[in-house]
Amino acid sequence: xxxxxxxxxxxxxxxxxxxxxxxxxxxxxxxxxxxxxxxxxxxxxxxxxxxxxxxxxxxxxxxxxxxxxxxxxxxxxxxxxxxxxxxxxxxxxxxxxxxxxxxxxxxxxxxxxxxxxxxxxxxxxxxxxxxxxxxxxxxxxxxxxxxxxxxxxxxxxxxxxxxxxxxxxxxxxxxxxxxxxxxxxxxxxxxxxxxxxxxxxxxxxxxxxxxxxxxxxxxxxxxxxxxxxxxxxxxxxxxxxxxxxxxxxxxxxxxxxxxxxxxxxxxxxxxxxxxxxxxxxxxxxxxxxxxxxxxxxxxxxxxxxxxxxxxxxxxxxxxxxxxxxxxxxxxxxxxxxxxxxxxxxxxxxxxxxxxxxxxxxxxxxxxxxxxxxxxxxxxxxxxxxxxxxxxxxxxxxxxxxxxxxxxxxxxxxxxxxxxxxxxxxxxxxxxxxxxxxxxxxxxxxxxxxxxxx
Amino acid sequence: xxxxxxxxxxxxxxxxxxxxxxxxxxxxxxxxxxxxxxxxxxxxxxxxxxxxxxxxxxxxxxxxxxxxxxxxxxxxxxxxxxxxxxxxxxxxxxxxxxxxxxxxxxxxxxxxxxxxxxxxxxxxxxxxxxxxxxxxxxxxxxxxxxxxxxxxxxxxxxxxxxxxxxxxxxxxxxxxxxxxxxxxxxxxxxxxxxxxxxxxxxxxxxxxxxxxxxxxxxxx
Numbered sequence: 001x002x003x004x005x006x007x008x009x010x011x012x013x014x015x016x017x018x019x020x021x022x023x024x025x026x027x028x029x030x031x032x033x034x035x036x037x038x039x040x041x042x043x044x045x046x047x048x049x050x051x052x053x054x055x056x057x058x059x060x061x062x063x064x065x066x067x068x069x070x071x072x073x074x075x076x077x078x079x080x081x082x083x084x085x086x087x088x089x090x091x092x093x094x095x096x097x098x099x100x101x102x103x104x105x106x107x108x109x110x111x112x113x114x115x116x117x118x119x120x121x122x123x124x125x126x127x128x129x130x131x132x133x134x135x136x137x138x139x140x141x142x143x144x145x146x147x148x149x150x151x152x153x154x155x156x157x158x159x160x161x162x163x164x165x166x167x168x169x170x171x172x173x174x175x176x177x178x179x180x181x182x183x184x185x186x187x188x189x190x191x192x193x194x195x196x197x198x199x200x201x202x203x204x205x206x207x208x209x210x211x212x213x214x215x216x217x218x219x220x221x222x223x224x225x226x227x228x229x230x231x232x233x234x235x236x237x238x239x240x241x242x243x244x245x246x247x248x249x250x251x252x253x254x255x256x257x258x259x260x261x262x263x264x265x266x267x268x269x270x271x272x273x274x275x276x277x278x279x280x281x282x283x284x285x286x287x288x289x290x291x292x293x294x295x296x297x298x299x300x301x302x303x304x305x306x307x308x309x310x311x312x313x314x315x316x317x318x319x320x321x322x323x324x325x326x327x328x329x330x331x332x333x334x335x336x337x338x339x340x341x342x343x344x345x346x347x348x349x350x351x352x353x354x355x356x357x358x359x360x361x362x363x364x365x366x367x368x369x370x371x372x373x374x375x376x377x378x379x380x381x382x383x384x385x386x387x388x389x390x391x392x393x394x395x396x397x398x399x400x401x402x403x404x405x406x407x408x409x410x411x412x413x414x415x416x417x418x419x420x421x422x423x424x425x426x427x428x429x430x431x432x433x434x435x436x437x438x439x440x441x442x443x444x445x446x447x448x449x450x451x452x453x
Numbered sequence: 454x455x456x457x458x459x460x461x462x463x464x465x466x467x468x469x470x471x472x473x474x475x476x477x478x479x480x481x482x483x484x485x486x487x488x489x490x491x492x493x494x495x496x497x498x499x500x501x502x503x504x505x506x507x508x509x510x511x512x513x514x515x516x517x518x519x520x521x522x523x524x525x526x527x528x529x530x531x532x533x534x535x536x537x538x539x540x541x542x543x544x545x546x547x548x549x550x551x552x553x554x555x556x557x558x559x560x561x562x563x564x565x566x567x568x569x570x571x572x573x574x575x576x577x578x579x580x581x582x583x584x585x586x587x588x589x590x591x592x593x594x595x596x597x598x599x600x601x602x603x604x605x606x607x608x609x610x611x612x613x614x615x616x617x618x619x620x621x622x623x624x625x626x627x628x629x630x631x632x633x634x635x636x637x638x639x640x641x642x643x644x645x646x647x648x649x650x651x652x653x654x655x656x657x658x659x660x661x662x663x664x665x666x667x668x669x670x671x672x673x
Contacts, residue, residue, distance in 0.1 A: 239506075242533035243462045246554035250468030253558040258475060267471065274464050395508070 008175045013168055020160050024153060032149050039145060040112065043082070043125040047138040050084055051127040054134060081144055083122075085137045094134055105137045114142070181209045185216075197224040233292075233392070237285050240393055244281060248274035284408040287344060288392070291415040300421075300444065305333040305372070309365060312346035316354065324350075327366035335372075336444035341419035348413040349374045349437045356435065371440040380428040380435050389426050390414035413437075420444075454478045454569060454589070454609070455630050457498045459489040459515070460531070461508050468558075469502065476562035477592045477605060481633045486510040493519060497629065498526055499572075500565045505532035505543070513546050520547035527568035531556065566590060573616060580615040583671045585654070587612050601653055606631055610646045614659060614669050623666035643667075 083100035087093055093102070106113050106124040114123050124139035185200055199217040251274060255267035306326065313324060335342065353363045356378025364375040381389060388394050395407040410424075417424040422441045429436055456473055460466045461484045470480045481496070483489050486509050493501070493515075505512040516528055527550075530543040535553030543551045549568045552561060566589050570578060580587040584597045592608050594601045603611065613630045614622055624643050631646075632638045639645070647659055647667060657670045 239533040242535075242554040243465060246533075246556060247462055247465035247468050249555045250465060250472050250558050254468060254472045254475065257558075258471075263471060263475075267468075270464060270467060277464070 005172075005175050005179060009168070009172050012171045012175075013164075016167060016171075017164065020164075024156055024160070027156060028149065028153050031152050035145055035148055035152075039140060040123070040125070043112075043123065043138050043140060046082055046084070047125045047127045047136050050086070050138060051129050051134075051136040054086060054132060054136065055129055081140050083139055085139075087135045087137065089133045089135065105139045106135075110135075181205050182212075185209070185213065189216075197221075197227075233289075236393055241278070241281065241285075244274060244278045248278060281408070284412060287412050288408060288415060291341065291344070291412065291419060300336050300338050302334055302336045303339065304331075305335045305367070305445070306331040308335060308339075308342060309346060312343050313350060315343065316347045316350040323360075323362050325362055325364045327364065329367045330365060330372075332447055333367055334446055335441065336446070337420035337422070337441075341416040345413050345416035345420060345422075345424075345439065346372075346374075348409045348416070349439075352376075352409050352413070353378070353435070353437070367445070368438075370442065370445050371438050372445070373439075374437045375429060375434055377432065377434045380433050381426065383428070386426050386428070390424060454499045454565070454612070455497075455633070456480050456565060457489065457492055457496075457501045458482045459486075459501065459507065459512060460484060460504045461506075462504075465554075469561075472558040473502075473562060473565070476559070477589065477608065478562070478565065479609070479631060479633050479636075484508070486512070486515050489515050490518065493524065493526070499569045499630075501526055501528045502531050502561070502565070503528055503548075505530055505534055505539075513543065516543075516546050516548060525572065527565075527572045529561075529564055529568060531561070563590065580612060582615045582618065582669045585611075585615065585658070585669075587615055596654055603650070603653065606642075606646050607650050607653075610643065611650055611654075614667060617668060619669055621662050621666045621668045626666070 082097070083105070084095075084097040085093060085100055085105055086095040087104065091104075093104075096102075101117050103117050105117060105122055106115060106126050108126075110126045110128055112123065112125055114121060116122070121142040122139040123142055123145075124137050127136045127138075128134070129136070181204075185205075188200060197220045199220060200213045205213050248271060251267045251270040255264050255271060258264040258267060309326065309330060350363065353374055353376035357363060357376050358378065361377035363377075364373075366373050366375070385394075390410045390413070391407075392411040393407040394411075414424045417439060420439075420441075421444060422439050425438050425440065427436050427438070428434070454477060456478045458466065458469045458473070458480050460469060460482070463484075466482050466484060470482050473480050478499075481492060481498070483492055484507070486507050489501075489503070489507075489512075492498075503512045503516060507515075512530065512532070516530070519526070519528070528548050529550040529552060530548045531552050531554065532539070532543070533554045540551045540553075549571070550564050552564060566578070570576075570589075578588065578590060580589070586595045587593075587608070589612060592603075592605070594603050594608060594611060609631050610627055613627050627643050628638055631642065647661075651659055660668050660670045662668060
């Protein structure tokens with residue numbers, strides 16, 4: 001049963017019905033006993049009453065043989081419930097009530113007995129009067145008793161049968177009313193457009209629905225924040241793509257319209273450069289989007305730091321002519337991090353170092369405590385800009401002069417560092433001009449032998 | 454037509470300089486707010502193409518300060534911020550026009566011409582003086598309905614004079630229209646161009662006012 005309303009309705013109706021039936025059964029059993037007791041007492045009383053009438057009255061105690069038995073007027077009332085016979089000890093029927101059978105109701109003895117007379121079961125009470133030599137038998141049909149109890153139960157069940165549908169309707173309606181807040185929420189949410197992330201009004205909701213609305217509002221909040229972040233990044237990316245595209249288009253238009261070959265060739269050269277820049281930007285944006293989308297800490301691998309750095313250098317080599325010096329302790333270390341983000345991190349840091357290096361500059365990579373440091377011999381960065389270097393699309397003042405790069409490389413490095421469980425920070429060199437990029441690992445940077453153990 | 458272009462992307466800056474040059478404008482290019490303000494304080498431009506997001510600040514601030522000083526130079530905002538609200542902000546800050554990136558070079562040139570035209574209080578796109586007509590959009594000149602072939606510099610000198618509508622234009626003013634800062638000016642360049650123009654249009658087309666400069670000959 002999918003519907004909560006149907007389920008509640010069925011449960012309530014079955015429970016109510018069952019309760020009613022149990023009550024009816026209980027009453028049936030109880031009423032039967034009570035009726036038996038009351039009617040038995042009545043039989044007893046009636047028999048004694050007749051016996052005392054006979055004892056005090058002028059009824060012929062010994063009627064002559066052959067004389068028809070005197071007919072006592074029926075006790076009347078409700079379908080002649082009681083029948084009375086008076087027998088002499090010598091087995092003659094002295095008198096009987098109207099409607100009483102001719103056959104003897106009881107064979108002998110006093111007290112209660114049951115007997116089938118004319119195909120009907122009777123319950124009889126007998127009283128003997130030694131002085132007058134008679135036995136008074138008062139009986140009633142057991143069928144009548146059954147009928148009485150059955151009437152009682154019927155009287156109980158008929159209204160139940162009538163009331164049950166009414167009750168059903170009431171339950172159905174009130175369950176529906178109880179579920180109304182849910183329907184209201186559903187209608188409110190159903191009527192919304194995709195942009196509407198405003199919280200559902202939880203104030204008027206019953207306390208049972210509140211956890212639901214709270215959860216929905218919490219989800220809305222999370223979705224809205226994720227969407228806002230995405231929109232910001234998209235807007236920024238769109239903005240950052242527009243300027244290179246505008247440059248590309250302008251140069252292409254010049255190439256298309258210029259009549260002088262010199263101007264045209266130069267513009268075509270610029271078009272190629274612009275395409276390279278735009279495609280690098282797109283690659284970087286994709287890398288960043290992938291880092292954003294990936295769940296943090298995808299399966300870490302343990303790898304020798306030296307080989308990872310060499311692989312990252314292979315990827316980064318193309319961008320710069322500077323020489324690289326690896327400190328000896330680099331070869332002794334092992335790093336535990338997911339491979340792709342780690343490569344992306346190191347590669348972008350090396351590329352950044354190469355870009356800022358003078359032609360004969362040296363880029364140094366060394367291990368300091370639980371951190372990897374990459375040092376270049378470039379101009380460094382103003383102290384105020386150091387914390388902003390990893391912001392997306394932030395170009396340092398030194399970079400602005402060249403107009404190269406989109407300000408994404410270090411943002412990618414920072415996002416990749418996060419995936420590696422490391423933090424990225426920058427500071428200027430003290431011994432000479434240059435920048436230090438520091439990747440601080442927690443427990444994931446260990447010496448070789450420790451990793452083996 | 455001398456245009457100041459303020460843009461921080463070197464590729465686009467180069468494209469604007471060359472492209473607007475092809476459309477007949479002389480471009481000076483700078484890439485920061487500071488340089489733009491310095492240029493605007495020292496030289497007179499027919500129009501400014503201004504990027505909004507510059508490395509050392511917002512182009513809008515440059516625009517506002519310029520308008521506060523009472524400078525009426527036509528300014529076109531050229532920017533990647535292309536939402537309607539951005540356009541409204543820009544225009545309300547004092548810009549004369551707004552163009553989103555990426556744009557069409559010809560459209561940009563046409564918008565600059567239109568701004569300059571409106572700035573000079575003219576409604577028709579062409580310039581006319583006596584029997585001479587100039588069309589800045591196609592960079593063509595005609596004398597009595599017949600087309601006259603002019604070089605880019607000659608066209609620039611003629612349009613500078615025709616825009617004055619018979620008033621005198623000094624030699625240095627004409628030089629300013631012809632050359633950006635980065636270009637080297639030959640000492641007698643203006644005389645040479647005027648000489649060529651007279652050869653093509655007739656001696657009386659341009660009058661020399663000794664010691665002051667030049668003006669168009671005859672009447673409108």
